[in-house]
Amino acid sequence: MNTLAEENYLKAIYHLSLNDLNVSTNQIAAALNTKAASVTDMLKKLADKELINYEKYQGVTLTAAGEKIALHIIRKHRLWEYFLVEKLNFKWDEVHEMAEEMEHISSVELIDRLDKFMDYPKHDPHGDPIPDRDGNIKKYELKPIASLTVNESGVISGVRDHSPTFLQYLEKQQLTIGKQIKVTDIIEYDNSMILQVEHTTTHISREVAKNLLIAL
Amino acid sequence: MNTLAEENYLKAIYHLSLNDLNVSTNQIAAALNTKAASVTDMLKKLADKELINYEKYQGVTLTAAGEKIALHIIRKHRLWEYFLVEKLNFKWDEVHEMAEEMEHISSVELIDRLDKFMDYPKHDPHGDPIPDRDGNIKKYELKPIASLTVNESGVISGVRDHSPTFLQYLEKQQLTIGKQIKVTDIIEYDNSMILQVEHTTTHISREVAKNLLIAL
DNA sequence: ATTTATTTTTAGACAAGTCTAAAAATTTTA
DNA sequence: TAAAATTTTTAGACTTGTCTAAAAATAAAT
Numbered sequence: 001m002n003t004l005a006e007e008n009y010l011k012a013i014y015h016l017s018l019n020d021l022n023v024s025t026n027q028i029a030a031a032l033n034t035k036a037a038s039v040t041d042m043l044k045k046l047a048d049k050e051l052i053n054y055e056k057y058q059g060v061t062l063t064a065a066g067e068k069i070a071l072h073i074i075r076k077h078r079l080w081e082y083f084l085v086e087k088l089n090f091k092w093d094e095v096h097e098m099a100e101e102m103e104h105i106s107s108v109e110l111i112d113r114l115d116k117f118m119d120y121p122k123h124d125p126h127g128d129p130i131p132d133r134d135g136n137i138k139k140y141e142l143k144p145i146a147s148l149t150v151n152e153s154g155v156i157s158g159v160r161d162h163s164p165t166f167l168q169y170l171e172k173q174q175l176t177i178g179k180q181i182k183v184t185d186i187i188e189y190d191n192s193m194i195l196q197v198e199h200t201t202t203h204i205s206r207e208v209a210k211n212l213l214i215a216l
Numbered sequence: 217m218n219t220l221a222e223e224n225y226l227k228a229i230y231h232l233s234l235n236d237l238n239v240s241t242n243q244i245a246a247a248l249n250t251k252a253a254s255v256t257d258m259l260k261k262l263a264d265k266e267l268i269n270y271e272k273y274q275g276v277t278l279t280a281a282g283e284k285i286a287l288h289i290i291r292k293h294r295l296w297e298y299f300l301v302e303k304l305n306f307k308w309d310e311v312h313e314m315a316e317e318m319e320h321i322s323s324v325e326l327i328d329r330l331d332k333f334m335d336y337p338k339h340d341p342h343g344d345p346i347p348d349r350d351g352n353i354k355k356y357e358l359k360p361i362a363s364l365t366v367n368e369s370g371v372i373s374g375v376r377d378h379s380p381t382f383l384q385y386l387e388k389q390q391l392t393i394g395k396q397i398k399v400t401d402i403i404e405y406d407n408s409m410i411l412q413v414e415h416t417t418t419h420i421s422r423e424v425a426k427n428l429l430i431a432l
Numbered sequence: 433a434t435t436t437a438t439t440t441t442t443a444g445a446c447a448a449g450t451c452t453a454a455a456a457a458t459t460t461t462a
Numbered sequence: 463t464a465a466a467a468t469t470t471t472t473a474g475a476c477t478t479g480t481c482t483a484a485a486a487a488t489a490a491a492t
Contacts, residue, residue: 003449005490024469037450038450039470042450045448056471097323101320101323105318107317114431219479251481253483254479257478257479257480
């Protein structure tokens with residue numbers, strides 16, 4: 001259907017679109033670890049296939065068809081991540097690279113059965129929503145802990161940084177998905193925050209607070 | 217490590233080696249649905265990497281390194297087939313194409329955990345032995361039902377033809393892995409055989425008898 | 433033991449996806 | 463708003479894996 005490279009471009013454009021309406025060539029190049037010239041070549045191909053809207057120098061957006069494909073890849077990625085954590089007992093910081101390969105396995109029937117096997121999970125191990133088979137995805141309604149003020153609380157429900165080092169740090173501090181937290185103090189000097197997490201207290205930097213998300 | 221194409225060539229050569237010591241260019245081309253000229257190109261590349269022993273016009277054999285890679289791919293293929301049948305409830309005739317994609321997922325840790333998750337199966341759904349993580353594989357010690365004489369019996373333990381049509385036929389006749397069979401008669405005219413399978417009687421052609429294997 | 437048929441290899445070409453270097457367009461800055 | 467900086471595109475080249483057509487080697491047949 002589509003090549004591996006095309007799928008990776010569509011997925012990258014989808015993710016970048018969440019932050020910027022028009023995605024630039026350089027952004028895509030950075031996300032895919034390739035060069036701008038290569039990106040331009042591929043953008044022409046994807047535009048020919050009507051998977052993206054592309055005008056020279058103006059950046060790109062996904063067409064409905066392109067977005068559907070991107071969401072299908074993301075669905076597969078997140079279901080496989082869930083499988084790896086829940087069934088094969090990998091940690092949440094270990095599964096991304098494997099899922100990057102597994103998301104390209106083509107069978108739709110396989111993914112539907114996998115979904116059923118795991119009893120239709122709604123979120124992957126990092127709290128990201130899993131699109132359904134028609135490409136419907138729950139709107140992302142989380143906000144960073146950094147936006148809270150003293151005495152506000154919430155439930156940890158997602159992360160903005162998926163890097164293993166960040167995830168390992170959170171694990172060590174017990175700051176994992178589902179945990180109830182409360183902001184007990186904010187240090188004015190550096191905007192770092194003191195959190196109450198279950199029965200312990202943790203001190204996190206503003207950097208961490210911006211990348212840890214709670215449910216609204 | 218190795219490209220997808222290289223892995224497919226090594227696997228094909230391994231399978232063909234089970235019937236012929238030296239595998240010919242044309243045999244490989246037929247197995248991979250490609251042209252002899254393309255095969256020659258790839259054989260040079262694999263020989264450069266010392267994964268095959270190759271002398272012009274003489275056919276090829278796998279080196280120890282090449283065989284190890286082939287067996288690793290086959291291990292992954294068969295474990296994924298087992299997963300698809302035992303965990304996702306696919307039928308034995310539906311899993312080959314999916315496993316062809318899944319066998320190229322690279323993580324060794326993933327496969328070891330999958331193996332454990334399924335409690336270390338020894339055979340895939342078609343009765344083929346699953347190599348261990350070091351590339352050791354049980355010697356194939358099965359013989360076709362066609363080699364039996366009247367009143368001999370055995371347990372169905374493998375197939376020589378993995379095509380969906382053959383597997384579906386066997387399924388319908390209840391001729392599946394693990395079934396005890398006994399030859400009650402052989403029709404001299406066409407060498408077809410009458411089998412006792414549990415409490416029923418089935419009549420199979422010589423063609424089928426050659427492709428259905430029982431344990432020694 | 434030659435001729436014929438078959439198999440295999442070489443030669444040259446092509447598509448996908450990438451790259452570097454240079455040109456063109458856009459954006460920023462003074 | 464014109465010059466400078468940045469971004470994006472074009473041009474041309476390279477790699478991987480494939481192909482067709484033709485040449486070379488091997489095997490089969492008379």
